[in-house]
């Protein structure tokens with residue numbers, strides 16, 4: 001999204017709410033609004049406030065009237081009232097002999113509790129609104145794409161021209177093509193393989209990048225066609241077809257032309273290899289190469305031969321990278337793959353990760369064999385692992401009245417909420433959709449993708465999960481409890497972790513081990529699955545690569561075999 005388009009994004013939020021409200025699923029979640037009286041009696045205040053669902057409706061109905069997702073002030077002010085109620089309680093000593101005062105204090109406690117539930121309803125509504133906003137943006141991108149498909153050959157020619165402009169200049173507003181107004185392009189959509197040698201003509205539409213098709217491989221049959229209805233119920237028998245992502249193949253429909261290199265800094269071997277690979281790609285494959293500004297400087301200092309390489313100069317250009325890049329090559333360890341993924345806040349081109357680190361869980365390709373590997377990938381088809389990412393929103397207590405929340409952060413491994421330098425236990429309230437999950441009292445909590453299951457979550461006692469299993473891991477860090485086992489939740493849930501007002505300390509959130517953010521009492525972190533996974537090329541296939549990694553990288557279940565020599569049945 002370019003800066004000039006920002007106001008349209010704001011409009012999109014209110015549109016998203018309208019869209020959400022017109023959707024039958026949303027209506028089923030939100031029964032008819034019940035107005036909150038302006039000066040309620042004590043009992044009516046308690047009754048209306050204690051029904052979270054009702055207040056949630058009041059919030060959403062208010063939203064649509066003002067055309068904005070953030071007009072949730074009725075619940076917001078209730079948080080202040082809650083604080084006031086607590087303050088009042090603190091200032092009012094209770095004499096056990098005075099029964100009126102005891103009753104009054106009990107009633108105030110009930111009000112405080114009810115108001116807290118209202119505040120929780122607000123956060124849930126915000127999460128839901130964020131989710132609907134995302135869906136709306138996806139829908140718009142999809143519509144935009146269909147529009148382009150429908151356009152005549154003149155637009156095709158325009159796009160053809162764009163394909164040849166391989167500079168990283170910011171495109172003019174009429175050249176955003178399938179990226180729409182949001183700067184985010186869902187270039188191709190996952191679909192079943194269509195039999196026959198000739199792809200349908202509509203697939204010619206995007207010419208800025210090489211186009212490709214994804215198809216489902218079924219039971220090891222790479223060309224297999226597969227009906228992927230989720231559930232069939234023919235003759236009353238319920239049968240599931242898709243329980244998780246199957247092995248996916250990427251087949252180019254036109255040749256890839258532009259490769260982005262992301263390299264681990266401060267490594268001599270990486271620098272030398274990068275220079276060699278760039279030269280090989282140019283001379284043998286006539287590929288355009290894009291590198292990070294740091295690497296561009298290094299290569300140009302080394303030799304003016306590298307004048308052809310391209311780089312970017314500002315964040316706006318980074319936002320448009322996904323529209324130019326056909327393939328990403330990473331040279332380093334897992335951290336370099338995480339770094340590459342973090343550059344893409346929307347769709348990510350396929351990643352070919354060469355191992356130049358020590359562990360290399362997500363880096364299956366050997367750098368010594370780069371020619372063969374790149375040959376295979378550039379020719380295709382090749383297996384990919386779609387690594388889901390989590391989309392994390394920090395919602396500040398102090399900014400609850402503001403229209404826009406902080407930019408979401410996408411993580412490939414995990415978001416960690418810990419106690420940082422505080423010596424107190426973290427105290428975190430956790431909710432899954434609108435259900436209370438638990439309070440974490442310990443060093444912290446890891447919310448991890450299945451790709452991240454072999455990273456920090458594993459160290460904290462979480463299970464290792466195949467990266468294509470659609471789930472979210474919920475792993476406590478050193479919980480001070482004997483019974484707090486890690487959980488794996490389905491990928492469609494929204495999780496909310498809140499630092500309660502009565503927490504002794506603050507908490508810190510970090511994203512793939514970086515960008516630490518302070519969470520003060522009242523702040524919340526909301527996580528849901530992002531629609532933009534990181535597609536990583538497999539050496540063999542997703543499962544073979546995963547098993548190889550846990551064997552070779554982690555020495556999983558390595559034990560000397562028992563000798564045959566000894567007692568027998």
Ligand SMILES: NC(=O)c1ccc[n+]([C@@H]2O[C@H](COP(=O)([O-])OP(=O)(O)OC[C@H]3O[C@@H](n4cnc5c(N)ncnc54)[C@H](O)[C@@H]3O)[C@@H](O)[C@H]2O)c1
Nearest residue numbers: 333334335359360361413414451452454455456459512513
């Ligand atoms: N106690 C721990 O195990 C611990 C503590 C902090 C961070 N981490 C992990 O480090 C990651 C950041 O990695 P970095 O390279 O920038 O930092 P780093 O250089 O400190 O490396 C951390 C280690 O984690 C490994 N790793 C990263 N992602 C992995 C994955 N998906 N599967 C298996 N191993 C993986 C790396 O190969 C590396 O050996 C964080 O996302 C977090 O998962 C782990």
Ligand SMILES: Nc1ncnc2c1ncn2[C@@H]1O[C@H](COP(=O)(O)OP(=O)(O)OP(=O)(O)O)[C@@H](O)[C@H]1O
Nearest residue numbers: 262263264265332333334335336339357358359360
């Ligand atoms: N292109 C990059 N720009 C800035 N920092 C990077 C880049 N690539 C990697 N890093 C950072 O460098 C650190 C080390 O990278 P990486 O994990 O790839 O190498 P490694 O530590 O040698 O590998 P391993 O963790 O397997 O031993 C990570 O923290 C990562 O975030």
